[in-house]
Amino acid sequence: MKYLTLTVLIWFYVKNVLTLECYWNTECKYKYFGSKTPYETVRGDIRDSVIRMEGCEAVSIWAIMRHGKRNPGQIFARHMQHILEHKDVIVSSYEVGNSSLCAQDIENIKNWNVDVPVLTKPNEIAEEGYQELLRIGNRINEAFPELLKELQAKDYLFLPGFGQHLKESARAFVQGLNKKLILENDTDDYQIVAPYLTCGKYQLEVRRNPDIYHEEEEYKKTADYLNMKERIVRKLGLNFTFSNQDITAIYDLCRYTWNGISNKPCPWCAVFSTEDLQVLEYIDDLRHYYRNGYGVSQYSKRFGQLPLADLLRKFEQVKNGKGKKIVSYFTHATMMDMILVVLNLYKDTKPLMGAHKDINRKWRTSFLSTFTSNMIAVLNRCSNPGHDEYFYNVAFYWNEKPLLDLCNKGVCSWQEFEDIFKPFLNATIDFCEFKWKNID
Template sequence: MKFLTLTVLVCFYVKNVLTSECYWNTECKYNFFGSKTPYENVRGDIRDSVVRTEGCEAISIWVIMRHGKRNPGQIFARYIQHILKYKDFIVSSYEVGNSSMCAQDIENIKNWNVDLTMLSKPNEMAEEGYQELLRIGNRINEAFPELLKELQKKDHLFLPGFGQRLKESAKAFIKGLNQNLTLENDTYDYQIVAPYSTCGKYQVKVRRNPDVYQEEEVYKNTADYINMKERIIRKLGLSFTFSNQDITAIYDLCRYTSDGISNKPCPWCAVFSTEDLQVLEYIDDLRHYYRNGYGVSQYSQRLGQMPLADLLRKFEQAKNRKGKKIVSYFTHATMMDMILVVLNLYKDTNPLTGAHRDINRKWRTSFLSTFTSNMIAVLNRCSKPGQDEYFYNVAFYWNEKPLLDLCNRGVCSWQEFEDIFKPFLNTTITEFCEFKWKNID
């Protein structure tokens, strides 16, 4: 705790003694970019986090995780290409004395070249995303060496949802386990990995309903958001105003090209102050809240129960010595958000709204549904000295950190685990969804 306090004070001191705020040498950069946050910026380490109790051994691991860092989608890639045309205007504004940007920040933007692969291959997984999955596989393997030693085909299940980046994520994770394992055939069990993707009612009334983004649009008309845009224009010294689309494009350029593993931030992030980035982060929080989260709880509650019912079934099988040693599903941020809603985690007392940004809100996509965000559950078999009868507990982790708000600081007795998860076994979605959505994207 003392170290944390000292770090904060040092960061505050550095910020105030500089004659102007320069991004390039700021020690405490704001690295939280909503759902596009690099996993490395927020993760824990399962090797350190894993609960080790005398008399207990791990007998099964169940993992569900979002795909690794990817390239922007096709539309957003076009927006980024458009905004890159403004680079010369930004540099020229500084050279004639209109900009308050720092010299080194301008030089870094001037010399920066975009990775054309990022723009020409929309939605494909980036190299950093591959490394994110590879490394988490390494860490899980190191955390549970006895359980995962010499896995046979009957011992594992690796199942990605539809899409190349999910398959590549699964392959990277498997490689990280350092064993000669194979990915299952292309049989997509949407009921577990992504039940929302084939749920017609959800796709029509939520996913493709523009009203879902109403609070986001409300927020873009508040003083909080408008002041952010004005600060950027004044800082750059431009004679024209950026559109909301332009601001989003610069933000995407910043967050998609900031490398968490190599700790290399993108020079374009210098356009924003910390407060600007916090404003833009809230946009992502609103979007996820009303599309996947508590803002549409009637959908997220039902759909999010599907993978959690599978978790109980898989651990019941393992408890009866008929299960897998490791089960891993690969999905999207939508599924991760829905799981949080089902477990009633990170729920704010008051709903998030566009009218007001609560800086102390619990729903933060930068920590909940980042690239490679994950939930890990570990089934432990325990015994007491001199007794032949076993008892069991389940430890939970989110992004490799203990999920402290569940049971006893993330560790549930078997009875507690059953009490929470057993109601999910009765969940069905066929009638709820009304019809099957076939246009999977």
């Protein structure tokens, strides 16, 4: 009987050791962080994705892109700094045996130092973000070498929206395409790239309205969210409870400093389980859904039509023998979300709600509006055997992958393209009532 008891105890001890989950050596780490997901995590490759059709050649490219990975805003950076000031407390909790983090994970947190600009240069583009855009430029240049060689000033337009990180994103993209090209002069006309910035009605009723975060706040009252907070405190072995702000700050440490290009995770991500990260990801989905997406479609549809109307106009000019070989706009996640709403893409049958997380939801910011997310449209001119006239079609890509839910697996005939996009030509921002001047 003593032998049996000893065996059971040894088995229980070994079982606990073998099933201890450590972040540092987990091969398949969860790396979807809502709108702060690294582009490298979800992107395709336009060089491989180009839909090639016999007898067709690309004659124009139109693209709209979110800025590259940037540093957090000033308030969020301050919250992250606050957590870093408690790093010694977290390490001490492990050393006295209260924490269930693995030894290597705690050592990695202990030895980790934040890249200084992340906290001291709010909203500036990160080096990784610059590289994201530069590499897209490289890939587009390789995918369409004949179209993009020897570009003249009349052949292109590159226009960034408000913010230095957008200008740097545009500069990186242009460098990737061809170092000799120049950007459009600075402008305060954001009607195509970010019309919501100067729309008084939208700023008051949506952007500055705390009620739009109602579903997000409801979710923070659910067992999903509360259990996540309890797991984290228990995991760190602390004798105090984190505030929601503290949880977000640790999450920001994890996602803002995860390097997607080098696939180098941040040690702070060890604080979370996969289930925890999925909870936090859903909060981002709710926020975008009700601020930029289907939850505020009366605005998102009207704003999103403006760049899409520009797409039709630009391609019509090319079709009529004029126009440009490449046009690219640089914007925010807000506009990327709105474009999806206008095209009725990734729409769930039921609205996203705070009371219940739908694990099978289509609206996933981790795949739709990540850093550097983009929509690329390519106008193709095709020969028509037995006829002198050409015909045209338009291929669409989202994050460098064919946009399969649009037309024939991402390729619209010119007639289909016109049928979808022509109604957008009537889009205006007359409903805004007054111009919002305090752009931030």
